[in-house]
Amino acid sequence: MTSDSSVPIAVSVVPENTGEVNCHEQVRIKSDQRWLTLILPPEAETPTTASWSDLWQQLKQRLNAGERFWQPNTEVHLVAKDRLLDGRQLQAIADALAEDRLQLKRVYTSRRQTAVAAAAAGYSVEQAPPVSPLNQKPEAPTTVLAEPLYLQTTVRSGVEIRHPGSVIILGEVNPGGSIIASGDILVWGRLRGIAHAGAEGNQECLIMALQMEPTQLRIADYLARAPENPPAQFYPEVAYVTPEGIRIARTTEFSKTQSLSMGVGR
Incomplete structure (x- = not known):
């Protein structure tokens, strides 16, 4: 773009200021x-x-x-x-x-x-989250999250997405890309970057992906890294916190895994 005329939206002249700025x-x-x-x-x-x-x-x-x-x-x-x-x-x-x-x-x-x-x-x-008006009385602390953020995109290297709720990605998270959410993270594609769910300390949050190949996983204060030897075949999986740390289970087995208080590790 070499001049103002190339801007796709018309530009109006700002009126002359007649008072304090x-x-x-x-x-x-x-x-x-x-x-x-x-x-x-x-x-x-x-x-x-x-x-x-x-x-x-x-x-x-x-x-x-x-x-x-x-x-x-x-x-x-x-x-x-x-x-x-x-x-x-x-x-x-x-x-x-x-x-x-x-x-x-x-x-x-x-x-x-x-x-x-x-x-x-x-x-x-x-x-x-939006800032409350100054005259609004402060409310008691709450754990209510913002509405989920839905994105149909590829999160490329160097791009970071932060949201005070859950994040749903219809696409992929490339190595070098990161998602940081106060709620859950769901990637309808390959997760190959960094995912941090429950960023405000909620250990109940989950990280889900159709293909789990993360550089790093974090849920609240728990940290896990990708295994040195990736699996030969991938399945939709979910990462969650147990007393032993972050575990990963196939989504088809996750409910059973939770009820038994066991993790299906790779």
């Missing part, structure tokens, strides 16, 4: 030592929600204004908060950053749709 309603870029953080204003906290065209114009102004304080090929982490972004908008942001030799690598969001779009585009994703 609220930094929380503006696109911001700050340096965090090894990377840059690109922060979008949250929808919930802005009295007059900025449109995509306004955000796009602000981003271009930030990138083109003044002295650039970053090095070429610097990694960028996008903090989208509760801002809803689709695949085209994420690509437009990535293209704008690329013009300044910056690389979008990670997306932080509280919106499921944004998390799905970012993961499908091949970015590392961390989905956090």
Whole structure:
């Protein structure tokens, strides 16, 4: 992309500012030592929600204004908060950053749709639960998880998916890719990367895959690595915690295994 006219969504001119500027309603870029953080204003906290065209114009102004304080090929982490972004908008942001030799690598969001779009585009994703309003009374601690995150994608090397609930992948997790979930992890394909279920300490969580070839498995604080000699034939399997640590069983035998408090190891 060589000019603003190539952006797939029309850009409007930001009206002239007639009052004080609220930094929380503006696109911001700050340096965090090894990377840059690109922060979008949250929808919930802005009295007059900025449109995509306004955000796009602000981003271009930030990138083109003044002295650039970053090095070429610097990694960028996008903090989208509760801002809803689709695949085209994420690509437009990535293209704008690329013009300044910056690389979008990670997306932080509280919106499921944004998390799905970012993961499908091949970015590392961390989905956090929405922040409660300031005037809301704090509730008692709860173990209720976020709604499951469904992704139809291949998690490639270097990509990390974080979610405060269960994660279901319709695809594969390649070596070097990782899934970190507060709930269960289900991979409808080959699991060859890192999977960490029950990341907040829930030992009841499970890791399931049609083909279990992980680099590393973690459930709560329990850790297991792949065997040195992989099996000659693979079956759909489930990993779970026992008093002896993480065990793996065929899914067809898992209920029996649980009831007998035994593990069917490889």
